[in-house]
Amino acid sequence: MSTTLAEPTGRPDTEGTWAVETHGLTKRFGNNVAVNGVELLVPRGCAFGYLGPNGAGKTTLIRVLLGLTHADAGTMSLLGQPVPKHRDVALARVGAIVDEPRFHGHLTGRQNLQILAAAREAAAKDRIGPSLERVGMSHRADDRVSKYSMGMRQRLGVAACLIGDPELLILDEPMNGLDPAGMHEMRDMILSLVAEGRTVVLSSHLLDEVERTCDAVAIVDRGNVIRQGPISELLAGASVVLQVECSEPDRARSLLGASGVRADIEVSESGLGITLPAGASRDIIAEANRVLVEGGISVYRLQEIQASLESWFLQVTSRLGATE
Numbered sequence: 233m234s235t236t237l238a239e240p241t242g243r244p245d246t247e248g249t250w251a252v253e254t255h256g257l258t259k260r261f262g263n264n265v266a267v268n269g270v271e272l273l274v275p276r277g278c279a280f281g282y283l284g285p286n287g288a289g290k291t292t293l294i295r296v297l298l299g300l301t302h303a304d305a306g307t308m309s310l311l312g313q314p315v316p317k318h319r320d321v322a323l324a325r326v327g328a329i330v331d332e333p334r335f336h337g338h339l340t341g342r343q344n345l346q347i348l349a350a351a352r353e354a355a356a357k358d359r360i361g362p363s364l365e366r367v368g369m370s371h372r373a374d375d376r377v378s379k380y381s382m383g384m385r386q387r388l389g390v391a392a393c394l395i396g397d398p399e400l401l402i403l404d405e406p407m408n409g410l411d412p413a414g415m416h417e418m419r420d421m422i423l424s425l426v427a428e429g430r431t432v433v434l435s436s437h438l439l440d441e442v443e444r445t446c447d448a449v450a451i452v453d454r455g456n457v458i459r460q461g462p463i464s465e466l467l468a469g470a471s472v473v474l475q476v477e478c479s480e481p482d483r484a485r486s487l488l489g490a491s492g493v494r495a496d497i498e499v500s501e502s503g504l505g506i507t508l509p510a511g512a513s514r515d516i517i518a519e520a521n522r523v524l525v526e527g528g529i530s531v532y533r534l535q536e537i538q539a540s541l542e543s544w545f546l547q548v549t550s551r552l553g554a555t556e
């Protein structure tokens with residue numbers, strides 16, 4: 233990485249609210265806008281998912297944040313430090329894996345970490361052992377990296393971040409190449425890092441993983457952040473599906489339609505799927521049940537299904553697609 237002349241900053245600003253803050257951040261490749269006016273606010277001390285499909289601009293955003301490529305427009309700060317102005321100060325407290333961790337294959341995991349530690353403060357060397365232990369790689373630390381599986385490389389990547397004792401970890405697709413057990417371990421590791429007060433920003437196209445791992449999320453599509461915030465708040469804005477198992481589904485649908493219950497109703501083999509609008513009162517559920525029972529329909533089961541982040545994501549993207 234090239235060095236820039238960071239201005240003396242005195243004590244780092246550890247009081248800033250945001251671990252990552254960007255305004256109008258934009259990166260173009262020719263006519264292709266990979267990062268488009270991104271406004272990102274990542275609170276400290278949480279696991280934050282940057283979620284989007286392939287080509288959405290996740291890796292590009294991370295590369296811009298780390299100064300690996302320049303932004304065309306916008307401003308950004310890491311841990312309260314404006315970058316690129318104070319990039320060296322900020323990056324001293326940041327650990328990152330971009331694309332996938334890269335190591336010297338002919339050297340052992342431990343030797344790779346020794347090389348990285350040599351470029352950092354003296355204390356980094358003392359953190360090699362504990363970092364390897366932390367990611368469960370002590371027993372393979374003296375094997376050559378070329379013999380590691382993808383999951384082991386990912387873990388060594390996290391260990392490489394930890395030797396700098398970072399306040400902020402930025403992990404690009406940390407679940408890539410991991411089997412279900414490996415994903416589970418990575419998730420636990422991320423949660424334990426957050427429990428220590430660190431902030432973890434991870435990019436992913438795996439909606440499910442983000443939902444399970446992260447407290448907050450930004451959903452990105454074609455370079456644009458569509459929504460962001462705590463997952464619980466985003467879900468509160470999602471619609472809920474009411475699954476109804478009942479007799480005579482067609483007649484049940486007509487009864488509800490005639491009664492003026494305001495919802496999208498689909499008929500299935502076993503009954504109805506009723507999509508309630510976001511924020512709808514639960515009285516609609518009682519009302520629907522009353523209409524059906526009074527109309528002579530046998531209701532076997534009523535189940536409210538909270539939209540997952542995935543269905544919410546699909547709702548948002550299809551809604552945007554429909555109105556664009």
Ligand SMILES: Nc1ncnc2c1ncn2[C@@H]1O[C@H](COP(=O)(O)OP(=O)(O)OP(=O)(O)O)[C@@H](O)[C@H]1O
Nearest residue numbers: 261264266284285286287288289290291292293437
């Ligand atoms: N060096 C580059 N030169 C030209 N275009 C690029 C370059 N890097 C990325 N792009 C383009 O920018 C867009 C965003 O790419 P990026 O790699 O950031 O997406 P991503 O969200 O990380 O995707 P994935 O999930 O596949 O990793 C894509 O259209 C890609 O083709």
Ligand SMILES: [Mg+2]
Nearest residue numbers: 290291292331
């Ligand atoms: Mg990527």
